Amino acid sequence: MTSYNELAEVYEWLISDAKLTPAEFAASFDDVISLLPSNARVLDCSCGTGQLAVGLAGRGMQVAATDASEAMVRRTAELAEEFGAPVRAERANWEELPDHFDDETFDMVFCVGNSLHHAEGARGRDAALESMSRLLRPGGRLVLTSRNWELVRSRGSRLDISDHLVRRNGRDAVVIYRWDIASQWEEEHHIEIAIAQVDAAGPVLVRSELLSCWPYRHDELTAELHQAGLRTERSTYNPEAENYTVVASKA
Structure with a gap:
C-alpha cells in the first residue's frame, strides 16, 4: 500500500x-x-x-x-x-x-x-x-x-541507480528506483524507491518504500x-x- x-x-x-x-x-x-x-x-x-x-x-x-x-x-x-x-x-x-x-x-x-x-x-x-x-x-x-508514463512504460521494468551522491543536511545519499512495469496499462504497477545514506564513519542507512501506481x-x-x-x-x-x-x- x-x-x-x-x-x-x-x-x-x-x-x-x-x-x-x-x-x-x-x-x-x-x-x-x-x-x-x-x-x-x-x-x-x-x-x-x-x-x-x-x-x-x-x-x-x-x-x-x-x-x-x-x-x-x-x-x-x-x-x-x-x-x-x-x-x-x-x-x-x-x-x-x-x-x-x-x-x-x-x-x-x-x-x-x-x-x-x-x-x-x-x-x-x-x-x-x-x-x-x-x-x-x-x-x-x-x-x-x-x-x-508513455516514456516510462517504453523502458520496461528496470533498476535505476543514481550516478552521483546527493547531499542533504550534511549527509550524502544514493537514490535508487526499481520499476516494476505491468504488461497492461490498466494494471497495478510498482515503484520501489530507496534512499541509501552514506557515512564514511558509520554504516549505510537505507530507507525504502514500495509504492503502487496506475499509469495513464x-x-x-x-x-x-x-x-x-x-x-x-x-x-x-x-x-x-x-x-x-x-x-x-x-x-
Whole structure:
C-alpha cells in the first residue's frame, strides 16, 4: 500500500536542488502563481513535506495543505512552524477532500510531485479529479504535474541507480528506483524507491518504500479532466520529456 510514511523522513533527497527551499519551490510555479489574485486561497493537495505550501504562504496567500500520509502532514506542519507560515495542514486523501473543505473554496489547487498515478486506476483518478474540481471556484485552476508514463512504460521494468551522491543536511545519499512495469496499462504497477545514506564513519542507512501506481496516457488525462469539468489551458507534454505540467480551469 502506498503510504510514504517511510520516505517522509528522507524525502528531501527526492527534491531537486533547484526546489529545495520553500521560496525556490514556489518560484518554480511563477507562471501560474502570477494568475492568482492577491490574498488568494490555495490548496496544496498531496503536499509532501510542505515546501510548496510554505512557499505560497510566504507570499501572503491563504494556504491549506493535505496529504494521505500522516507523516508528510506532520513534516509540513513542522516546516510551516519553522518558517512562521500560517498553513492549515490536514491528513486527507483525494476522496476525503470535500469532507474537509466547502465546494468552490479555492482559487487554485496544486497536485504536484507526480502524485496522481497513485489513484487506483481510471475510477480512482476520476474520483480524485472530481474532488479537486469541486473545491475550485468557477474560473479557478488545477495545476498538476505528471510523469510521462508513455516514456516510462517504453523502458520496461528496470533498476535505476543514481550516478552521483546527493547531499542533504550534511549527509550524502544514493537514490535508487526499481520499476516494476505491468504488461497492461490498466494494471497495478510498482515503484520501489530507496534512499541509501552514506557515512564514511558509520554504516549505510537505507530507507525504502514500495509504492503502487496506475499509469495513464496524456490524452486520457485530458479527457478525464474534461469529464471533471476542467478545461485544459496549457500542457507542457513532450513525448521525449520525463515530466510535464497541466493547467486546467473550471468552467
